[in-house]
Amino acid sequence: MGDSAYSFSLTTFNRTGKLLQIEYALNAVANGRTSLGICAKDGVVIATDKKLASTLVDTEQVRKVENITDGAGFVYSGVGPDYRVLVRKARKSSQSYYLTYREPQPVSQLVKGTASVMQEYTQSGGVRPFGVSLLVAGTDADGTPRLYQVDPSGAYFGWKATAIGKNYVNAKNFLERRYQEDMELEDAIHTALLTLREGFEGEMTSQNIEVGVVSTTDGVFRRLTPEQIQDYLDEAS
Amino acid sequence: SAMGVAGPNSDLVNFSEYISKNFALYQLSNDGIQLSTAAQANFCRNELAAALRKGPYQVNILLGGYDKKTSSGSLYWMDYLAALTKLKYGAQGYASNFCLSIMDRDYKEGLTQDEAVQIVEKCIQELKVRFLLNQSNFLIKVIDKDGVRVVKFGADPADN
Numbered sequence: 001m002g003d004s005a006y007s008f009s010l011t012t013f014n015r016t017g018k019l020l021q022i023e024y025a026l027n028a029v030a031n032g033r034t035s036l037g038i039c040a041k042d043g044v045v046i047a048t049d050k051k052l053a054s055t056l057v058d059t060e061q062v063r064k065v066e067n068i069t070d071g072a073g074f075v076y077s078g079v080g081p082d083y084r085v086l087v088r089k090a091r092k093s094s095q096s097y098y099l100t101y102r103e104p105q106p107v108s109q110l111v112k113g114t115a116s117v118m119q120e121y122t123q124s125g126g127v128r129p130f131g132v133s134l135l136v137a138g139t140d141a142d143g144t145p146r147l148y149q150v151d152p153s154g155a156y157f158g159w160k161a162t163a164i165g166k167n168y169v170n171a172k173n174f175l176e177r178r179y180q181e182d183m184e185l186e187d188a189i190h191t192a193l194l195t196l197r198e199g200f201e202g203e204m205t206s207q208n209i210e211v212g213v214v215s216t217t218d219g220v221f222r223r224l225t226p227e228q229i230q231d232y233l234d235e236a237s
Numbered sequence: 238s239a240m241g242v243a244g245p246n247s248d249l250v251n252f253s254e255y256i257s258k259n260f261a262l263y264q265l266s267n268d269g270i271q272l273s274t275a276a277q278a279n280f281c282r283n284e285l286a287a288a289l290r291k292g293p294y295q296v297n298i299l300l301g302g303y304d305k306k307t308s309s310g311s312l313y314w315m316d317y318l319a320a321l322t323k324l325k326y327g328a329q330g331y332a333s334n335f336c337l338s339i340m341d342r343d344y345k346e347g348l349t350q351d352e353a354v355q356i357v358e359k360c361i362q363e364l365k366v367r368f369l370l371n372q373s374n375f376l377i378k379v380i381d382k383d384g385v386r387v388v389k390f391g392a393d394p395a396d397n
């Protein structure tokens with residue numbers, strides 16, 4: 001990148017001190033399908049709206065919730081292909097950690113590493129920022145469940161509950177009202193589904209959403225199967 | 238945790254300082270989280286292995302540490318060829334020829350700290366009696382939930 005004709009950064013400050021490329025990237029995120037996450041006292045749940053362009057699309061082949069390590073997973077709102085790059089880089093760096101330390105990488109470090117990558121793309125030559133915000137769910141080194149959001153700028157935040165993408169304002173208000181400090185994972189999953197349904201266009205089924213869960217009992221991040229999602233949906237109605 | 242390192246002083250100092258500063262950096266960069274003893278040992282081995290085919294560190298190591306997470310101590314044996322194994326008891330150098338058999342016989346599960354130190358003292362005594370070289374000054378260190386501390390044994394030449 002340094003020796004090409006584009007060895008200058010495309011993300012530059014404007015007069016008022018803003019980095020417009022990052023602002024625009026955040027716009028791309030806000031146009032993306034809604035994702036949300038809730039951190040319970042015994043686990044974390046992340047979920048996303050997987051509504052696709054046509055009913056002919058094979059939804060099973062589309063993966064928005066992805067494992068990074070055994071104990072942590074990502075979901076996103078924004079530009080899908082950009083997300084895939086971040087998933088690949090995060091998986092590689094956490095395997096590299098495992099090579100050195102023979103231990104799984106703690107979520108907080110995974111987040112810092114990914115945020116650092118996203119920041120690089122706002123200050124390097126010839127590249128544009130990633131058009132995604134990530135929600136990262138996992139258990140930290142001491143077993144505490146954690147939920148993080150990472151933005152295109154490379155800023156990251158720990159959350160008790162949050163939403164990103166289309167309709168995130170309403171979703172966050174809904175979560176603010178429903179969130180309780182000592183919430184259990186099962187309640188969190190129900191609340192997540194209810195929140196997702198709030199802003200859902202049309203009928204929400206187990207085929208057009210994706211849910212990922214990590215529980216402190218085993219510290220393993222799993223995507224729920226459509227059957228499991230259907231069970232939760234049946235309970236909710 | 239603490240490392241006992243044997244080898245030429247150049248590699249000894251260079252390697253152990255490099256490792257310990259890396260651990261300090263990890264703690265600083267990660268909100269005070271410390272690496273577990275197993276992670277430390279594997280990191281160490283990785284560094285030895287990476288240097289092995291370039292410019293090896295000629296150091297043999299015994300790394301002992303206490304993990305609050307599992308409330309237990311662990312001991313790792315590493316040599317200059319980047320071999321690594323977890324042990325209940327171990328020795329590096331000529332000492333192993335004399336001391337391993339003592340430890341084989343006297344070691345049992347669930348030793349108290351005092352019992353373990355006694356076995357170490359037995360090993361030191363054996364070396365004083367049977368080993369060719371006259372090494373009068375040994376330093377014993379203990380690592381537990383309260384950290385690393387010294388339990389001295391033998392005459393300190395500086396006292397004479």
